[in-house]
Amino acid sequence: MKPHFRSVALLSVLLPLVSRSAEPVPVAYAPPADATPLGTTFVDWDSLTPRVTPIGLYRAVFDAPTPTLEKFEVHVTTLNPGRISHPPHHHPWEEMLLIIDGNVEVSINGQKHPAGPGSLIFFASNDVHNLANVGDRPATYYVINFYTDLVHTVAKQAAATQAVPGKLPSSVIDCDRLPASPTKTGFRRKVVDSSTLTFVRLENHITTLNAGEGTLPDIKDAGDEFFIVRSGVIEAKANGVTCRLKAGSCFYFAPNEGRAFKNIGAGPASYQVFKVVSDKSPPEPPA
Numbered sequence: 001m002k003p004h005f006r007s008v009a010l011l012s013v014l015l016p017l018v019s020r021s022a023e024p025v026p027v028a029y030a031p032p033a034d035a036t037p038l039g040t041t042f043v044d045w046d047s048l049t050p051r052v053t054p055i056g057l058y059r060a061v062f063d064a065p066t067p068t069l070e071k072f073e074v075h076v077t078t079l080n081p082g083r084i085s086h087p088p089h090h091h092p093w094e095e096m097l098l099i100i101d102g103n104v105e106v107s108i109n110g111q112k113h114p115a116g117p118g119s120l121i122f123f124a125s126n127d128v129h130n131l132a133n134v135g136d137r138p139a140t141y142y143v144i145n146f147y148t149d150l151v152h153t154v155a156k157q158a159a160a161t162q163a164v165p166g167k168l169p170s171s172v173i174d175c176d177r178l179p180a181s182p183t184k185t186g187f188r189r190k191v192v193d194s195s196t197l198t199f200v201r202l203e204n205h206i207t208t209l210n211a212g213e214g215t216l217p218d219i220k221d222a223g224d225e226f227f228i229v230r231s232g233v234i235e236a237k238a239n240g241v242t243c244r245l246k247a248g249s250c251f252y253f254a255p256n257e258g259r260a261f262k263n264i265g266a267g268p269a270s271y272q273v274f275k276v277v278s279d280k281s282p283p284e285p286p287a
Contacts, residue, residue, distance in 0.1 A: 024128040027091040029151065032071045033063040040238050040257045045248035048076060055083040056138060066224050067254050068280040071147035074226065074250070078140045079104070079133040090128045090158065093151045094198050095143065097121040097131070098228060098272065100248065102139025106131045108170045109160050118176040118230075120204065120272075124159030125197040127170045142228060142250070148278040150198040159197055168194040168202060175206060175272070185213035186268060201277040206230065208270040214262030222284045223275040225253045232269025235262045255282050 041062075048059040057078035066072050079085060079102070088107060099119045106113045106121055108129050115121060115131075123129045133139040155162055159169060173191060180187040191204040201223070209215075209232075228250045235244055236251060238259040245251065253259055263269040 024088045024090055027089050029091075029093075029147075032065050032073070036064060038062060038064040038066045038072060038252060038254070040251070040253050040259075042236060042241075042243045042245060042251040043249060044243075045246060045250075050078070055085070056080040061142075061250065062252065066252075068278055068282075069146055069148060069224055069276070070151070071145070072224065072226075072252070073143075073145040073147070075143050076100075076140065077143055078138050079131075080138055081133050081136055084132045085130050088128050088130045090126045092125050092154050092156070092198070093145055093147050094125055094196055094202075095123040095129075095145050096204075096274065097123075098142040098144070100140045100142065102133060102137055102141075103135035104131045104139050104141070105134045106172050108172075109158060113172040115172050116174075118174065120171075120173045120175050120191055122168060122171045122173075122192070122196075122202075124168065124170040125154050126156060126158045127160055128158065129170070144226060144274055146199065146224065146274075146276045148198050148276070149280070150278075154197050162197070164197065166195060168192065168196045180208075183207075185215070186210045186263075191272075199276050200279060200281070201275075203275040203277075204273065206270055206272045208268050209234075209261070209263035210268055211263055211266055215260050217260045218258040219260065220256050220258050221253070221275065222255050222282045223277040224255060224281070225276075226274040227251050227253070228272045228274075230270045230272055232263055232267060233265040234269050234271060235264045236260075 050057040059076035061074040063073045103116045106115050178189045180189050186208040189206040193203045196202050229245050231247050233246050
């Protein structure tokens with residue numbers, strides 16, 4: 001399938017709009033807005049048209065099935081100071097946030113956690129959650145939802161109550177504080193590699209390429225993968241299509257689609273990878 005390019009510190013007292021309490025509510029599953037399976041797609045940050053909302057801005061990215069997932073939904077929220085993302089709620093699918101800018105307070109089952117730029121937040125199945133902007137400027141973050149078949153059969157209890165051994169619990173991770181392992185082309189930070197209640201495997205890492213460096217010419221992976229450019233300028237290639245992507249831009253790769261990346265900027269360039277393997281994922285390609 002041809003890829004598609006769319007030119008497209010913790011406060012002790014919260015502001016009144018942040019501190020309002022509410023009973024947790026369940027969120028119902030909604031079918032994908034687009035029924036056409038998503039293929040490899042590059043999305044330039046400047047193509048994401050912001051829509052004004054009562055709490056800030058909303059940028060739609062994806063809402064479609066993939067070759068192996070029932071639904072893959074991504075959007076970008078900009079939350080104004082003093083606002084909450086939504087009342088505390090829960091849902092069976094597992095959700096991730098990547099904080100791009102600003103400082104927020106994350107609530108997970110009533111426990112509060114600070115998070116700033118570079119933080120990855122994982123909400124496990126049916127754990128009650130929301131977040132609040134506790135800073136003095138807008139906070140912007142990616143919201144990433146992978147829906148597997150297990151979304152419909154997972155236990156209705158909160159993941160924290162189930163406490164299944166070996167399954168990733170809800171987490172707030174300061175990615176930039178993780179150790180970096182040198183590579184031939186730059187360095188790499190391992191963030192997460194675990195099974196979860198709805199994923200056979202969730203793997204997340206950050207790759208940094210030094211100026212002029214690139215990856216192998218035809219990388220393939222059996223999982224559904226979503227990439228966010230964190231810094232610099234990346235040239236991405238897939239099936240004869242080449243595009244330049246700056247910080248904030250993102251791209252999705254369908255399973256076993258070949259690709260290659262190169263840092264075409266003057267300084268280091270980094271991107272964060274979200275990989276999900278489900279029961280429907282194809283076998284891993286040969287090394």
